[in-house]
Amino acid sequence: MADDLRAALDLLDAAGDLETVARPVDRAWEVTAVLDRLERDGRFPAVRFDAVQGFPGWAIAGNLFATRSKIAAFLGCAPDRVTETLAARLESPIDPILVSGGPAAPSQEVVLLGDDATLGRIPLVTHHERDAAPYVSLGVTIARDPETGRRNMGVYRYMQHGPRTFVPSLTSIANISDLFKKAEERGVPLEVAILPGVHPLLALAASYSAPTGTDELALAGGLLGRPVELVRARTLDLEVPAEAEVVIEARIMPGGRYPEAPFADMSRSYSRVKQGPMTEVSAITHRRNPILQLAFSGHPDATNMAAVCHEVAILRATRQASRGITGVHVPASGYGFHCYIAMKKRPTVEGRERGEQMNVMLAALGAVPQIKLIIAVDDDVDIYSDEAVLGALARRFQVVDPITRDQRILVIPAAKGASYDPSSFHREYPNSKLLMDATIRSDLTEEQRNGFTEASTVGADRIDLAQYLEERTR
Numbered sequence: 001m002a003d004d005l006r007a008a009l010d011l012l013d014a015a016g017d018l019e020t021v022a023r024p025v026d027r028a029w030e031v032t033a034v035l036d037r038l039e040r041d042g043r044f045p046a047v048r049f050d051a052v053q054g055f056p057g058w059a060i061a062g063n064l065f066a067t068r069s070k071i072a073a074f075l076g077c078a079p080d081r082v083t084e085t086l087a088a089r090l091e092s093p094i095d096p097i098l099v100s101g102g103p104a105a106p107s108q109e110v111v112l113l114g115d116d117a118t119l120g121r122i123p124l125v126t127h128h129e130r131d132a133a134p135y136v137s138l139g140v141t142i143a144r145d146p147e148t149g150r151r152n153m154g155v156y157r158y159m160q161h162g163p164r165t166f167v168p169s170l171t172s173i174a175n176i177s178d179l180f181k182k183a184e185e186r187g188v189p190l191e192v193a194i195l196p197g198v199h200p201l202l203a204l205a206a207s208y209s210a211p212t213g214t215d216e217l218a219l220a221g222g223l224l225g226r227p228v229e230l231v232r233a234r235t236l237d238l239e240v241p242a243e244a245e246v247v248i249e250a251r252i253m254p255g256g257r258y259p260e261a262p263f264a265d266m267s268r269s270y271s272r273v274k275q276g277p278m279t280e281v282s283a284i285t286h287r288r289n290p291i292l293q294l295a296f297s298g299h300p301d302a303t304n305m306a307a308v309c310h311e312v313a314i315l316r317a318t319r320q321a322s323r324g325i326t327g328v329h330v331p332a333s334g335y336g337f338h339c340y341i342a343m344k345k346r347p348t349v350e351g352r353e354r355g356e357q358m359n360v361m362l363a364a365l366g367a368v369p370q371i372k373l374i375i376a377v378d379d380d381v382d383i384y385s386d387e388a389v390l391g392a393l394a395r396r397f398q399v400v401d402p403i404t405r406d407q408r409i410l411v412i413p414a415a416k417g418a419s420y421d422p423s424s425f426h427r428e429y430p431n432s433k434l435l436m437d438a439t440i441r442s443d444l445t446e447e448q449r450n451g452f453t454e455a456s457t458v459g460a461d462r463i464d465l466a467q468y469l470e471e472r473t474r
């Protein structure tokens with residue numbers, strides 16, 4: 001099977017997890033309105049809009065990351081194995097390969113150059129009511145370090161500024177901001193290939209925050225289990241995936257800064273107006289019937305893309321702190337700010353509490369600055385269920401332990417956090433952290449421990465409801 005976006009959509013379709021919209025939609029409001037309406041009903045299928053008013057031949061796809069089971073389907077693993085599988089495959093990168101000769105690569109079936117390379121040819125979506133403009137929200141971007149020549153790939157948002165210009169948001173945590181700084185110091189533009197429509201595992205590799213110098217295209221190869229095939233870009237000294245749906249070739253210009261945003265970001269609130277460099281489009285290439293992909297910013301679709309990558313970092317850090325980690329989850333309900341950790345605690349030889357859960361939570365905080373609330377639970381709690389974790393808080397947790405008088409929470413008043421958290425007024429510092437230890441103490445008596453047993457009925461497993469309930473009249 002091809003490693004492209006359409007293959008991923010077919011995979012979801014086969015699993016009954018894709019909805020298609022045949023009626024023409026207005027990209028200015030209707031695409032995200034449909035996704036939002038589904039979300040209000042608690043539904044998160046991937047959606048492909050097959051007709052976009054004013055853009056014959058184009059389709060728009062969203063919600064590909066909206067549930068864990070979709071990410072699991074792309075990886076070919078069980079939903080509760082996503083973090084472990086990602087972590088393992090990111091350890092075995094596979095370098096991309098350059099393919100050439102023969103017919104045009106799919107991503108270059110249509111080539112728009114010069115004045116034809118205008119953003120008016122792409123149905124860029126307006127995501128939320130007060131967004132400043134249409135955006136590329138899933139801006140998977142390939143660039144090269146002007147100093148070392150090493151390739152870099154990340155995901156950034158790009159605000160449409162003019163017919164052939166964008167203003168991107170390049171934050172200090174992203175490698176690309178260092179690359180652009182180096183280019184700017186030399187007085188030259190940074191060439192970028194923007195890919196809003198690639199295989200989801202390629203987008204996940206881009207979202208993953210790898211150390212400087214790592215070629216995230218090789219990480220993408222590791223996730224896919226085979227090398228990503230590349231072809232030369234038309235107007236840049238860069239290679240781009242042969243199977244991309246759309247490639248926007250552009251240059252981020254040194255010098256001036258221009259307003260970017262408001263745009264509803266990961267926190268589903270409008271980010272304040274920032275200043276970004278001008279990005280000038282030099283070519284647009286795409287497949288014959290291209291599919292533009294969006295990241296539904298502020299909703300589980302976008303949150304999960306970042307969250308599963310953060311889980312990998314947290315898994316590694318917490319495993320350094322303890323051998324007992326059984327799982328970590330950054331739930332979409334927490335907008336990427338919350339983390340649940342499940343662990344098997346080991347008492348000391350005297351049967352006492354060891355306190356490892358505190359080391360573990362501190363390690364998680366250190367691994368991902370965006371995290372501000374951590375709840376540690378025992379491994380019998382289903383950390384993929386918000387209700388189960390809140391249930392553990394309700395039934396197993398007291399802020400001050402009633403027997404020992406130990407505090408079971410730790411507040412860290414001022415540390416670095418997310419730059420997009422409305423509760424810290426969209427500033428990364430100061431951001432406060434709360435660690436909650438909802439594990440059951442190791443040194444309880446058998447009787448005290450039994451007090452936590454969750455009551456079950458005798459026969460629920462054996463009950464076939466159809467034999468008990470009247471069928472509802474239709």
Ligand SMILES: Cc1cc2nc3c(=O)[nH]c(=O)nc-3n(C[C@H](O)[C@H](O)[C@H](O)COP(=O)(O)O)c2cc1C
Nearest residue numbers: 154155156157169171174175176207208209295305
């Ligand atoms: C949907 C989505 C949108 C994102 N938008 C931005 C953005 O606008 N600016 C930014 O700096 N990082 C953004 N990120 C985070 C970066 O993609 C992430 O930090 C990545 O590791 C950056 O790669 P780099 O360090 O190689 O540049 C976004 C992530 C996701 C999943």
Ligand SMILES: [Mn+2]
Nearest residue numbers: 152153175210
């Ligand atoms: Mn990088």
